[in-house]
Amino acid sequence: xxxxxxxxxxxxxxxxxxxxxxxxxxxxxxxxxxxxxxxxxxxxxxxxxxxxxxxxxxxxxxxxxxxxxxxxxxxxxxxxxxxxxxxxxxxxxxxxxxxxxxxxxxxxxxxxxxxxxxxxxxxxxxxxxxxxxxxxxxxxxxxxxxxxxxxxxxxxxxxxxxxxxxxxxxxxxxxxxxxxxxxx
Amino acid sequence: xxxxxxxxxxxxxxxxxxxxxxxxxxxxxxxxxxxxxxxxxxxxxxxxxxxxxxxxxxxxxxxxxxxxxxxxxxxxxxxxxxxxxxxxxxxxxxxxxxxxxxxxxxxxxxxxxxxxxxxxxxxxxxxxxxxxxxxxxxxxxxxxxxxxxxxxxxxxxxxxxxxxxxxxxxxxxxxxxxxxxxxx
DNA sequence: TCAATGTAATTAGATAATCTAACTATAGGA
DNA sequence: TCCTATAGTTAGATTATCTAATTACATTGA
Numbered sequence: 001x002x003x004x005x006x007x008x009x010x011x012x013x014x015x016x017x018x019x020x021x022x023x024x025x026x027x028x029x030x031x032x033x034x035x036x037x038x039x040x041x042x043x044x045x046x047x048x049x050x051x052x053x054x055x056x057x058x059x060x061x062x063x064x065x066x067x068x069x070x071x072x073x074x075x076x077x078x079x080x081x082x083x084x085x086x087x088x089x090x091x092x093x094x095x096x097x098x099x100x101x102x103x104x105x106x107x108x109x110x111x112x113x114x115x116x117x118x119x120x121x122x123x124x125x126x127x128x129x130x131x132x133x134x135x136x137x138x139x140x141x142x143x144x145x146x147x148x149x150x151x152x153x154x155x156x157x158x159x160x161x162x163x164x165x166x167x168x169x170x171x172x173x174x175x176x177x178x179x180x181x182x183x184x
Numbered sequence: 185x186x187x188x189x190x191x192x193x194x195x196x197x198x199x200x201x202x203x204x205x206x207x208x209x210x211x212x213x214x215x216x217x218x219x220x221x222x223x224x225x226x227x228x229x230x231x232x233x234x235x236x237x238x239x240x241x242x243x244x245x246x247x248x249x250x251x252x253x254x255x256x257x258x259x260x261x262x263x264x265x266x267x268x269x270x271x272x273x274x275x276x277x278x279x280x281x282x283x284x285x286x287x288x289x290x291x292x293x294x295x296x297x298x299x300x301x302x303x304x305x306x307x308x309x310x311x312x313x314x315x316x317x318x319x320x321x322x323x324x325x326x327x328x329x330x331x332x333x334x335x336x337x338x339x340x341x342x343x344x345x346x347x348x349x350x351x352x353x354x355x356x357x358x359x360x361x362x363x364x365x366x367x368x
Numbered sequence: 369t370c371a372a373t374g375t376a377a378t379t380a381g382a383t384a385a386t387c388t389a390a391c392t393a394t395a396g397g398a
Numbered sequence: 399t400c401c402t403a404t405a406g407t408t409a410g411a412t413t414a415t416c417t418a419a420t421t422a423c424a425t426t427g428a
Contacts, residue, residue, distance in 0.1 A: 015264055015274045017367060022263045030327040035335050042346060043334025045353045047241060048368075050234025052360040057231060069385065079206045080199055089405060090199045101386055103407055108384090125394045125405040143214040150227025151219050156359060157352060162226060164348045168341060169229045175340060176236040183201060184232075253414070273376060285415055287378055292413090309376040309423045 020045075053153060060149045064142050071146075073105055074139050077115060077131040085120060086129050096182045114138060204229075237337060244333045248326050255330070257289055258323050261299060261315040269304060270313050280366045298322060 027040055057068055080086050092102045109115040114135035120126040157165060177183040211224055241252055264270050276283045293299040298319035304310040341349060361367040
């Protein structure tokens with residue numbers, strides 16, 4: 001869960017909003033000489049934007065009493081519902097987190113009856129994880145809002161901007177996934 | 185801290201990588217009719233990209249034993265070092281988190297001698313917070329790497345792409361900050 | 369002037385998402 | 399059959415949040 005600090009008595013005394021420029025000045029002073037300042041500026045804004053997008057989505061999902069990580073996992077299960085075997089290990093591998101972290105997520109989701117864990121007959125060490133009917137229902141309730149929030153992020157771009165933007169985003173994301181060794 | 189799961193015995197059995205298309209199919213099936221699918225697609229990739237960027241930066245900062253939130257706060261203090269009064273309240277206000285959360289960050293930073301808390305003479309309820317010499321030193325050690333990581337995020341774009349991208353990013357970020365009521 | 373109320377900061381206690389290390393149970397090979 | 403690898407969980411920790419309660423100081427108005 002995150003943000004939405006509501007009230008808590010508004011402070012009189014406030015810090016002035018500095019905007020971007022002091023960050024850029026600081027950058028000029030402190031960046032190594034082989035760093036391209038324009039690129040760094042761009043990267044910085046992307047970082048900020050990423051933060052804001054995450055916040056946005058979190059706020060949105062909070063209404064459904066679920067977090068992005070958990071929705072992520074439910075979607076993963078949803079898209080692999082046809083697989084004979086989906087284990088906590090393979091989930092961990094895919095999400096780039098530890099098995100124990102997956103266990104924690106699964107416990108939470110199971111408690112809410114959103115997933116089911118079944119022993120795997122062919123190998124007694126393994127567990128098959130699948131999304132439950134209730135889980136699917138929840139996902140189907142969430143998704144329309146989720147997509148519309150996604151769309152709203154880029155609403156104000158015109159067709160042409162969107163086209164260029166899309167090309168660039170896909171490129172950047174692919175290269176980052178490669179660097180991080182992650183990916184869907 | 186985050187990622188870098190290192191080893192933990194590579195799993196034999198893996199989930200197939202599905203790529204983007206099943207997400208798009210799911211979107212087509214589940215988006216409300218007034219959601220623009222192209223926009224939603226774009227937004228979704230931005231969300232993923234934002235996640236990846238965060239991870240990237242986290243990994244980077246881990247080497248300095250600090251997190252993004254804490255660096256953020258140190259930078260804020262750095263840029264307001266000339267202010268007579270910087271209180272936990274005003275910091276909370278600016279970062280969009282609760283005062284108690286700021287207290288927690290400050291305790292950690294103070295323990296490491298990166299900041300100093302001084303009672304404010306003109307109003308006994310308030311505390312002035314400033315970055316310490318040690319804090320400044322750390323920031324100066326971190327920033328070159330930080331900027332270079334930022335730059336590396338968009339390295340593979342050519343000049344023209346960067347130009348368009350920059351315009352779009354600034355626009356989107358501004359509108360999101362407005363919607364969220366945040367901002368630097 | 370002093371009691372009531374407002375504000376600043378902290379503390380207490382909770383939740384979420386992660387980690388490492390240790391443990392249990394099963395599988396499979398020498 | 400015993401040893402070791404693997405799957406999953408548990409135990410215990412950290413980070414970043416939150417809300418509610420507490421403490422201490424400030425202000426104000428009868």
